[in-house]
Structure formats: C-alpha cells, structure tokens
Amino acid sequence: MFDRAVLSKKGTVPLVVALAVDMIGSGLFMPVSLLYFTAVSRIPLTSVGLLMSAATIATLPVPVLIGYLADRWNPRDLVLVAQVLQAAGFAAYRWADGPVPILVVVVVVAVGQRVFWSSFFTLVAGLAPPGEERRLNDQRFALVGTVQAAATGLGALVGGLVLVDASVSAYRLVASANAVSFAVSAVLLTLVPRGAGQQPEAARAAATGSYRVLLRDRPYLLLIVANTVFALCSVMVGIAVPVSIVEGAPSLKWLIGPLLAVNALLLATGQGFVVRWARPLSRVRAMAVAGGLWVLWSVAFAAALRVPPVVLLPYLLISMLFYAGADLLHAPISNALAAAAAPEHVRGRYLAVFQYCFTIANIAAPTFFTALYARGAALPWIVLGILTAAATAAMYLLEKRLPAEEEEPVKAMSV
Template sequence: MTAPTRFPGIEGSCDMEAVDLKDRSTPSSVLPRGPGVVWFGISGFVNSTGTGFFHPFALLFFTELSGESLRSVGLVLTVTALAVLPGLFAVGRLVDRLGPRFVLTAAAALRAVAFAGFISLRGLVPLVVCGLLLALGDRAELAARPLMAIRLAPEGQRSQWLALTRVVFNAGIGAGALFASLFVVDTGSGFVILGAINAASFVLAALLYLGIPASKTTEAAFIRPISSPRAAPWRHVAYLRVAGANSLLLTAAFAMETALPVFILRELAMPPWIVGALFAVNTVLLALLQLPMSRVLDRFRPPLVLALGGMSYVALYVAALLAGGVPQGAQIALMVGGMALYTLGELAVSQASLVMLTSLPPHGEQGAYLAFNQLFAGGAAAIAPLLVTAFLADWPAGLWWALAGVSVVAAILSLSRREEPRVSKEGRSHEPLGSA
C-alpha cells in the first residue's frame, strides 16, 4: 500500500506525493523541525516526568496521606475519573476558543493545586475534590497536547511532531518512575516529599508551556468566533469508528499493563525481574523507534496501520498462553519476543490513531473532537481494571483470549470503509458530519 494517500482534513501530512522519498533516508528527515520544537519537547518531558514520578506509588500515596482504606481510595479514583468525563465537552470548547497552549498551562496548574491539596489535607472530601482536579487536568492535557503539536508543526512535519509527543511522554514516564524508585521512601514524610516534587514539576511545566513561541498556526489563527456553529463529533461516523477502534486498543493496553505482572508472577511462577525486563523492553523500543517509525508508517494508509498495529498485540497474548507449559528459558524468549512485537504494534497504533484523530475534525473544531475522544479513552481506563480482575479471579488464560478478540474487533472497525465527508482547503466539511 505505497500509493499516494490523502486523508481528509490534514494537508501535507498524509500526501505521499509531496514527500521526497530520498529525504526519508536522512537523519534530519526523521527529527521534527520548526520553531519551538525544542521548547515543546522539554515542556512535554517535564510534564510527563512528574506523572511518571508519581504513577508507581499512586495507591500507596493516596492511602497514606488521606488516611482512607485501599478499597475507599480505589472507589474514589474510579468515580472521579468517570465524573470528569462530561466536563470534557467544555474543555474542547476552551481549546478551540482559547488555544491548546492555554489549556495545557491550565491543566498543569490544576494538577499542581491537586497535589498541594493531597499533601496538606487529609480525609475523604479533600481526596475526592483533589482527585477531581487531578483527573480533569490529566484528561484536558491529553486532549490539548496533540493539537498543540499539529498547530506548531510546519507543513509536512505533523507526523514527526505527533511522534515527538509520544517520545517525550514515554521518556518522561520512564525517567520519572526510575527516579521515584531510587529516591522515594515508603513513609508518610516520604510521600509528602513526593507530592511536593510533583506539584513543583507541574508548576514548572505550566511555565514552560507559556514559553512556547506562538506562530501563525497556533493560537489566534485557530480561535473560532463564539457565534460559529458547534461541532458534533458524535454525528461524525468516520471519527466515531477511529475513536472506537482506538478505545478498544487502549482498553487492551491498560488491561495488559495491569494483568501481565500478576499473570507472570502467579500463573507462570517466573522471577520478579522478568516483569521489569519486559517493561524495560517496551519503554526502550518506544523511546528509540517512535520517530523513525513515524516516517516509515507515513507510506501506508492510517486505517491499515491502525488495524495491523492492533493485531500485533495478539503476539503477546499468544506468548502468554504458550508460556505456561514450556521451560523457563523458553518462557523468557516467548515473553520478550511477544513484548517486542506488541511494542511495534503499540508504536503503529499510537501514530495512526493520532494522525486520524487530528486530521478528521473540521477546521477550528479539533479541540472539541479531541476532547470528545477522551470520553472513549476515559471509558477504556475505567473498564480495563474490571475486565482484568474478573478474568484473573476465575479464568486467567481467558483474559488473553478476550484481549485477542478485542484486537480483532478493533481491526475490523478501523478498516470499515464508508464515504468520508469532503473537506475544503479551509478544512470545513461540504457535507453534514452525519453523512460520513
């Protein structure tokens, strides 16, 4: 599938006739270019480092500092994560009217306030209130970050800038988790220090976002008049297909991350270091290959890339199923090989989904669409733990069969072909969104 591919709503990024294939082989063609690229990368890295620093110790952090039970903390986290989802419609409007830089800055500030509250206030009510602020900040940041990338990217560079968002995110998460594992002390005072560092990291990220240089394609050029029609992403069938397929694969990814350590230690009786090694393989490959793979994947149609990437997840599920009846050396080889193929699929899925989710929306309404997509992502994050616990309790091997089925359904959904709305040079659809 190397024929010229044009995808509605994104000029240049998927037009393979406009790309010099010779230029693909040069290192400079892999790296994103343009004003603000370094500043954008640094701000994203600082932001994700704060998230990674906190993530491995989240449950211990909340239970220790709130004084609530683990069961209560888990319930609060689930409820707050779901409760903020309706508010994402307003977040989308803010992104379109005030720009993604404003929303990124506000999201970082919200999370800084949340962590300040976690370390200074105890009890259930502060946990709920600060949990809502944290969940809203997290979802708002995920909605605004890819839009900031495509608005900063010069012509023909959107794919690389979208890949850059994933590179700095994965690198920051990995670095933050590593630093936390080395320096965090499992005591009340230790978690207070963790929370204070996290709050400071988000304050720094907010300041860095403010320093990102404006360009003709950033804020003012995209802000829609208040009187302009509202977007209706729930009527855009093509967008719903992509968001649905992506949310299924997100559910599978969240479930894998949650279930794999338990399955390896309890069902396969493998040593604990295997868990760390597998996730190290995942992190290193994500950091090293995201940018070069983004250029390779530009040669193919995004729906095909999404479908094949999701099907690559099945390699890890098959490895987990086969590893139960073989010697430990073969177990390790199976799991490492399965994780490597899974990670290549993850690279493909993240790139193709970002390209489509940012290119299908009409001009000036990307924020509303990306915020709408976070409803799907939030649902995936909420469903995954329930799916994992249900299967691990009664039929551990059945989880991998179920996740394989999820990948197949996502592939079918992403490859479903229906007429896309025609998009003018200004990015406005000539047909009703519901006609897609």
C-alpha cells in the same frame, strides 16, 4: 531520528521541554500515588482507592467542555491552565488530612489532568502549518510520545527510590516536587506562541461549529470505537501480563519487571524510527498493522498455557515483541490520524472526545481482565484477540471513508 524541520517550528522546543518537565514530575509521583495518603494521613488504602475512582468519574464530562473551549479559545492557554491547576492541587496535598480534603485536592488534580490531555494534542496538531507534509506532523507526535515515555520512566525510576525510605517527609517532598514541575512547565508554556494550535479562520468557523458535526461523522465515530479497543490492548499489558506470568509461570515472575521496562524503553526510543518506517503507509493502514500485531500478541499469550516450560522464556520474549511493535506504531500514529481526520474548525472537540478512548480503556481494563480470568486463564486473551481483530477489520473499512487527502501514502523523502 527526527527531521530538523520538526524541531525548527517555532514553539516546538519549549512545548517539548515543558512536557518533559511535567512528565518527570508525574513519573516521580507515580510509584507513591496510591500510598501517599495512607502514609501521610493514615487513610485506609481501600478508602484512598474509592476517593481516586470517585474523582476520576467526576471529571468524565470535562473533555466535552474543553473540546468546545479549545476550538473557540486558544489550546495553549488551556494547557497552561491545566498545569496551574495541577500545581495547585499537588501543593495542597500536604494539608489534605481527611476524606473530604483529600477528595477536593484529588478532584482538582484530576480536572487538571483532563484539561491537559483534552487540549494538549490540539496544540500539537496546530503546530503544523497549512500544507505541511504529512510525515512531519507524524514525527511531531512521535517526538511528543518519545519525550513523554522517556521523562515518565526517568521520574518513576527516581520515585521508586522514595519507597525505600517510605517516610512521611519523603512522600511530602515528592508531592511538592511534582507541584514545582507543573509550575515550571506552566512557565515554559508561556514561551509557546499564543497563536500556536489554531488558524484564525478555524477560530472564526468554530463559533458556528458544534458536537453535532462529530455525532454525524460516522467514520470518525468508528475510528473512536476501534481505537478504544486498541487502547485496551495498550492498558492490558500492565494489568494482564503480570498476573498471567505470576499465576501461570511463577518461576518466571522475575521476568515481569524486565519485560515492562524494555517495552517502556522501546517506546521511549523507537517511535521516531517506526514512524519513518511506516511513512509509505496511510495512517489508517499503519493502525491496522498495529491491530494485527496485537491480535498475534493476544493469541500468543492465550496459547502460552500449553507451551512447554523449557521454551516458555524465549516464547514470552518473542510474544512481547508483537506488543512492542504494535505500541510503537499506535502511540504516535493514532493521535496524528485523529487530528488529521478532524475538520479544522472543530478539531478541539474531535480530539477531546478521542481521548475518551484511553479513559474508557483505563476504567474497563481491570474489570474486563478479572471477570474473564475468573472463568479461565486464556479467556481474557481470547476475547481481547477477537475484539482486536474486529477493530483491525474496522480500520480497513475506514481507509476509504476518512478524508482522502489525509490518507494518501507519501513517498519517502531523502533527509
């Protein structure tokens, strides 16, 4: 699935293992993330939700600072700090028994998460030596995405069993296990060479770089805007699909779990194959193909209300194939494109800001869907399709405006 050259690069294996340990722990905690404090501290669920939202909003400025530090310092050290912060935060969960202590530990964890995702992809991109063939770095990002999806799914599967017990001791055990996973991940990261992630020349040039470079880079800003729409599509599957099926076809609500599970399985196993398939395409064109598939997915779900019940089941299954194909293309290639199109001496800043695509999508998706759904069951899908079509058109406009040397299609090579 992946070229040996990808794994043979020094630092790749410990980085991937560290990510797997992290994601297993995070997946383990995921099913109880909202319920933990209601069970352990008897805090109302609505209050927990507000505290978590407040923590998320409080950390929004963090990527801007981390992008600056990733260019001037070493991204590996920032990723390691992120893991230590999250380990400390989850270790303190057992002592958080009121609104203020809960807010403090949740903010610590949220800051750690922001630091991690704002520096991790800079570290991954920096594993590529100068002049490395494009497809190898694409496969490196696909490998990271595969490990992330598979490990998170495995952890969530085990974490779901905790809900069967639902005791205070079980919840505390899960939080402690998550803390341990972050600590182990931090230890594994020390095996990644400290020089990984940035060339010495780029480190020196970063001292004179600033965010003004990014603010003047109109093609990259357009890429961020377009990718925010694509990220919204990615988030909407977990928000919009369950509601649309439960409300529009209640007899098929049993299908929701299998649909989402199969999509997660495809994402965990198929990224390497899709990256190989897409290697004759430029990264921008591959992103446009993903956008086109998401447009088809949106149109299909908008039209689902008029599909006869007798054929609705196969119709929905086929519709989700459009989503799965788009997600498989977008997940690895979006980050590879963002890294390749960024000037090396300010790559940390560029990639940190690029992560706002996913932050904005996660914040906006619930309101976007519910506000439009209240005005018509098909309206969210219609609006999403229009936005995605515009983002796809923007990708075609970008094909000749992003750095040409990063976007030339490469010929397939025998492996």
